[in-house]
Amino acid sequence: MAKIETLTRPQLETAYEKLKEAIEKRKTVLLIGTCHVDYRGRASSKLESGERIAIVKEDGALLVHRPKGYEPVNWMPGGNTKFHIGIEKIENGNKILILKAVRSKPTESVAVYFETIELLVVSELVDSGKFSLYASEHDMQKAILMEPSILEEGFKPISFEKKVEPGFVDVYGIDSEGRLVVVEIKRRTAGREAVLQLAKYIDSIKQKVSREIRGILVAPRLAKGTQRLLDTLGLDFKALDPKKCAEILSKPKVRGLEEFL
Amino acid sequence: MAKIETLTRPQLETAYEKLKEAIEKRKTVLLIGTCHVDYRGRASSKLESGERIAIVKEDGALLVHRPKGYEPVNWMPGGNTKFHIGIEKIENGNKILILKAVRSKPTESVAVYFETIELLVVSELVDSGKFSLYASEHDMQKAILMEPSILEEGFKPISFEKKVEPGFVDVYGIDSEGRLVVVEIKRRTAGREAVLQLAKYIDSIKQKVSREIRGILVAPRLAKGTQRLLDTLGLDFKALDPKKCAEILSKPKVRGLEEFL
DNA sequence: GAGTGGATTTCGCAT
DNA sequence: ATGCGAAGTCCACTC
Numbered sequence: 349m350a351k352i353e354t355l356t357r358p359q360l361e362t363a364y365e366k367l368k369e370a371i372e373k374r375k376t377v378l379l380i381g382t383c384h385v386d387y388r389g390r391a392s393s394k395l396e397s398g399e400r401i402a403i404v405k406e407d408g409a410l411l412v413h414r415p416k417g418y419e420p421v422n423w424m425p426g427g428n429t430k431f432h433i434g435i436e437k438i439e440n441g442n443k444i445l446i447l448k449a450v451r452s453k454p455t456e457s458v459a460v461y462f463e464t465i466e467l468l469v470v471s472e473l474v475d476s477g478k479f480s481l482y483a484s485e486h487d488m489q490k491a492i493l494m495e496p497s498i499l500e501e502g503f504k505p506i507s508f509e510k511k512v513e514p515g516f517v518d519v520y521g522i523d524s525e526g527r528l529v530v531v532e533i534k535r536r537t538a539g540r541e542a543v544l545q546l547a548k549y550i551d552s553i554k555q556k557v558s559r560e561i562r563g564i565l566v567a568p569r570l571a572k573g574t575q576r577l578l579d580t581l582g583l584d585f586k587a588l589d590p591k592k593c594a595e596i597l598s599k600p601k602v603r604g605l606e607e608f609l
Numbered sequence: 610m611a612k613i614e615t616l617t618r619p620q621l622e623t624a625y626e627k628l629k630e631a632i633e634k635r636k637t638v639l640l641i642g643t644c645h646v647d648y649r650g651r652a653s654s655k656l657e658s659g660e661r662i663a664i665v666k667e668d669g670a671l672l673v674h675r676p677k678g679y680e681p682v683n684w685m686p687g688g689n690t691k692f693h694i695g696i697e698k699i700e701n702g703n704k705i706l707i708l709k710a711v712r713s714k715p716t717e718s719v720a721v722y723f724e725t726i727e728l729l730v731v732s733e734l735v736d737s738g739k740f741s742l743y744a745s746e747h748d749m750q751k752a753i754l755m756e757p758s759i760l761e762e763g764f765k766p767i768s769f770e771k772k773v774e775p776g777f778v779d780v781y782g783i784d785s786e787g788r789l790v791v792v793e794i795k796r797r798t799a800g801r802e803a804v805l806q807l808a809k810y811i812d813s814i815k816q817k818v819s820r821e822i823r824g825i826l827v828a829p830r831l832a833k834g835t836q837r838l839l840d841t842l843g844l845d846f847k848a849l850d851p852k853k854c855a856e857i858l859s860k861p862k863v864r865g866l867e868e869f870l
Numbered sequence: 871g872a873g874t875g876g877a878t879t880t881c882g883c884a885t
Numbered sequence: 886a887t888g889c890g891a892a893g894t895c896c897a898c899t900c
Binding site: 481516 | 871874875876877878880881
């Protein structure tokens, strides 16, 4: 069971002591209070005073959350973050608790200035639960390699993530007629960008090989104007649902390729 | 001052009541406890049991944070999220508190299953503080438009964010010799991708205009192999620091263009 | 250490 | 609503 310590409306000095100790001991801290925030580094930002939630995690990650939105308004990724905690007097004689996170690559810092603290929670969370994600682009690639017929009948993969000049070809193979096939995979609706990427690969390969080359764009669906562009460039499209791919991977029927992946 | 209500190790039933009411009233809720999480939608994920922090924001955003890392392990962006809260009995006779967030575009859901709750905090945060970010790519663009000489002497901008076939040209102008100039701006180290993007714009414009066209890539610095690619394609590079651009914008000297931006 | 591309990317803006 | 590209993107992986 998590050990949790809770302080409601602590004095800033009390909060300072607790915060300092908790961060030194790499505990997880949660703060709710009125603060303003400055960020300096790759860019700079200024957040004026308001009530927010701040979290300092075990690994030194810092998050400042406003009461709306998925993203933190200010943050610092964990890993190489150093913290400086202090109390300062401001103009009106009031005190302010400063929580500053600094890292050096890239050089940047987030300083949170707490005017008041409504709640401070220090906890030691135990979390070794496994996280698994299914139906990523990588899953789609694996599915095509394990069961090439989902791309088209007779397709035989040769290699994958092959380096060609402009980048990496997702899958590379031969179709039933013996033509070279370059496959570009997108896990979401494919737009112009995906098509141009595929075209670029093909163009680059054409300059080296004199064989006929086909390009197939694989994605759950095409963005609106995209079919026309595909036609213009003479490329094919194959609709493929990432979830279907995840299903294919979940029932292991083709065993041979597994160590290959 | 934020109104805050705190429950330490509440019964699941008590937590259920509080949670239901808080979410109905669009308050911000913070939960610490042992849970497992399922996500289904664009992809699927499964997170096994462990101690985590869950936050439900006013706008319906849901975040589940592990004790490490900048990113939430599971989440749902706010806006059109609907919540379903319930208590269920599981095999061993124990109960479980279910917090499920659902949205329909895209169709997906996150279900958090709390086995125990260490802490539940309900608060109404008041936050109207203004957030300002400086030195974005947009700031760089504005700086070039307001003070074109930072790009090069004699440069005269014609338009910006101009649509050409593959996308949008950041800035478009004429140099001191009267040649057309296409400017591609990156706020970070520019790599091959940025160069290819610029090349594509120029290529597309060349097919329409018969004038000589120059391309200038603007970024704080170039990635390693990138200079060679620029040379090959006959493009120029101009080092420009986003922060310097932000400074230029902060001291308003050229007034004429302002309403233009 | 830098480069490269994916992400349940999210977000915002323009069409 | 859809498309499109930026982001303090972060992150994992390769060279």
